[in-house]
Amino acid sequence: MSLTDHGRVRKQQFHDRLGILHHRNLHRKLKERFPAAFNTRWTRRHWLHASLFATLGALLATIVPGFSAQLEPERQANAMLPLVLPPLTVRSTGETAGYWEVVQIERGQTLGSVFGQVGVPASTMHRILDNPANRDALTRLRPGAEIAFQRDADGELRGFRFDRSPTQRVELRLQGESIHEKVLERATTTRLAVTSAEIDHSLYAAGRKAGLSPAAIAVMTDEIFKYDIDFKDVQPGDRFSAVVEETWREGERIGTGRILAATFSTNGKSYTGFRFERNGKAEYFTADGRPLKKSFIRMPIPYARLSSNFGARRHPVLGKMRMHKGVDYAAGTGTPIMAAGDARVQFVGTQRGYGNVVILDHGRGHTTLYAHMSRFGKVRKGQQVGQGTVIGYVGATGLATGPHLHYEFRVNGVHRNPLSVTMPPPEPLKGGDLAAFRAATAPTLARMESMEKLMFAHADTAKAKKKDKRG
Template identity: 45%
Template structure:
């Protein structure tokens, strides 16, 4: 028996169908879909796999041919490469043995060939690169070394050919790469650069660049720090010598000093390229009228002061500065001038007097060799003689004096007070542009110290 649906239920449903036909249709679709899914879920499962029939199939498989591969491996040859440093006790046989080469013909050639003998002549520590066969026979051997020319190096090549060995010496240009480094002073500049694995040539350049502002012999403090970007001159990827310092920063007693190398573009009035130099990052030249030292950075054995004279055995004023340096060290004039005297004079031994402008005069004494003559024009940094121990000297050193109108002066103070020349106005836009990059490089170099500390 069917019961009638009350009107209070039918009326609202009819009303909803009229107002929301799409919504009601969608609800019905979902309901039906759910019913379908439910119906699928209760459908009967497939037969059990264990009840299915099993059939075994056997088939013969032929292997691929391998003889061609075996023949290829038999004929395959490979090369071995190795690098060793020469030793003072090396012979041709011992060097080849360390290179894992067993080749009597190669050893005989290294002993007899004039070019090949360069391997073991001269100083030890030269890097030798060898290329050998898998049977330990020498195929090629090469060695590189620097020359007096700062732009090129020499390369020795020994090579096996169809008729035996041959050798040749080649000249090739360096490839300059920039290196960044930094360090902190604990005892001395050289100790700090050694710790940072920076070449001595870079340390010398840093001291030279800032010599007019910092006394590297007496004014360094523990905790002083430096950042530097410099050139490494490489021969076939092997660093052979140090190039120029490109930029540097030194913080001495909390005060920072910065410098960058800059060469103005174009030609001067004589048609020659403008000379480059070091400048502060705001464009002031660090090249003064006088260098602070007549020799490259070295230890001062006796400064401008009173001292006990080692020969006269009494206290007397020491009106100069003594630079302890090995015999043969180049002595250079600290400024442009004219040679006033070059010869032997009393306790000075071999001595050179140079007259500069404004009544200035410099003296270079105890030289082992004189390299200029009276009346000769000399320029700043020019070698005028070699350090020695002639005259009243107890050991090899350079005695240096600076006189103003005949009165002795402290050369360090004179160097600091000498004038500096700024970048020319025409070159200043380019200089400022380059200085921005230099600041970034020095910041990157400074981060090396932080990374090392961490």
């Protein structure tokens, strides 16, 4: 062997020894890192456990959807698809199992069109309306009201539901030709609310925007402030506030009730009225306890034309100069005539040239007479009537050339000019009534004043700045 060959052999032996040492070192490290089960010879038990785990893994990948896909190295991009859901219905259980289909009444929609829209025959509707109470409620449904139809699993009508009043819900169960009714009482609560507004264009629009009902607006104009404010002269910038009762049911406001207090500012003046019951009768008073309602109204026919004044004149029928002991208001036949004040009916009947006439006794020596009526109202002798009660209708009975009202005002039997006589003031609150009034109205007044300060402080500041700039 040459020297060169001997060197190659020695070099190969050296590399072989390095390889053995490397494998020994790797084996030692594996023994340290892995459990003993992998470092020893597997027994039959080891192989049984391994087979069991492999089987479970395969089953898991097969049963769980998408599991095997997650094992793939490449993932598919997610896609969003719109899903159209069916209308939500309320299922019920029991004898009339099914669902309720709720329908909201729209403007201009009739009850018949609603029944036709949901596929209920008109004959069923007429059976429901046979009950007068149901007919009265269902024929006066307003836009926004809800009615509901109950159907069974086959779509057949089994029930009908509607609100008879704010506090009553009626459920009708239809079984063949018979209808069984169940009335459910719905609890309501009353809350006090303060609302304020400034008029932009009209009082009605401002009131509705502030949350007042048409009836509440009418109370302000026709009852509380009718004697002090001419609402035809209301201007933009005028203001009002009101403390009202609100009716709530199941977290929803369903209407407004009585006005407990109101204030109205117009032409630089403010008028305030508070509701208080005296002798069982509700009235509106000023802050110091004086009634806002006057003892008498000047005109028993609102907005009528004065056709003949008080004093001497030539009688249009007799042609002679005679004292005209009242005033005449020209109006169309059938125009309602109102009592000028609270009174007892003294006379109802016919008197010579007066024709059909009513005489009212207002107490303290004051009486009023209304003549030439076409017919009487629902009044009788001895009856108590309130101011504004319709006691008759304009006509031309007796000595009259055309339809009009002849109206007289007497004090202790002496005729006075109704247009200029000083009317007696109404009785103010006194004693215990006055004390109770002040105790009841103090919190209401405080609420209203705080609301006005909050609502109108910014507007007042802006107006003051504008005035300073002009000055």
